[in-house]
Amino acid sequence: MKIASWNVNSLNVRLPHLQQWLADFAPDVVGIQETKLEDHKFPDTALLEAGYRSVFAGQKTYNGVALLSRQPAQDVQIGIPGFEDAQQRVIAGTVGGVRIINLYVVNGQDVGTEKYGYKLRWLEAVREWVRSELAIYPKLVVLGDFNIAPDARDVHDPAVWNEQHILTSAAEREALRALLDLGLHDAFRLHHQEAGVFSWWDYRAAGFRRDLGLRIDLTLVSDALKAEAIDAGIDREPRTWDRPSDHAPAWVQLA
């Protein structure tokens, strides 16, 4: 089973890319972030024609998440239970006996800002929810745009992307570590140790052309799935297409 995560940065603009990539890559499940679409505008019919069922939680202009799957998702959950949030950043469902939690983690703007505080509170709420989900669903995948680069190998310039910088700050990395400590594994690092494999390149300053990227799109697998996670990676191909998302899809293959 191939499970993927892709921040499309507007599904309205990127639907042709998504359709092409679904045909090329043929994932079984995809978590989508930044759809930026209200639910009545979600292209579920077009995706069904591509062979995928959709569940989604969107809003106007910002955020918005969806879960696409060849088989219908069961027990769909929108939002973090018990955590009031006006922003649509979470959708979960069960496909083929695997619980999949799709996250669009708060960006956080800059260290110390109000949005940064929201990011850390949000991550804490996610962690406590994932703790309870793991107790119910040992076979769990947490994927999405984490807006956190796990370590120095995951940034093009560790001197710039340091412990004071957004996406790499100490508190953000500690929040990711606390999530992993529940019994999750960064699937990419189970199989690849090299530095310089990125999933996001800033549109600004010709980031992709110069390969000034970060790896912030992750697929985490639970202890019970660790042996089944036979490979993971990032598909840079759609980032080379005309008018691309700033993110490339991250994926994990389960045996």
Added chain:
DNA sequence: ATGGTGGTCCTACCA
């Protein structure tokens, strides 16, 4: 290091 680009919506805000 700064500023640069892109999406939404049309004026800034977010990333």
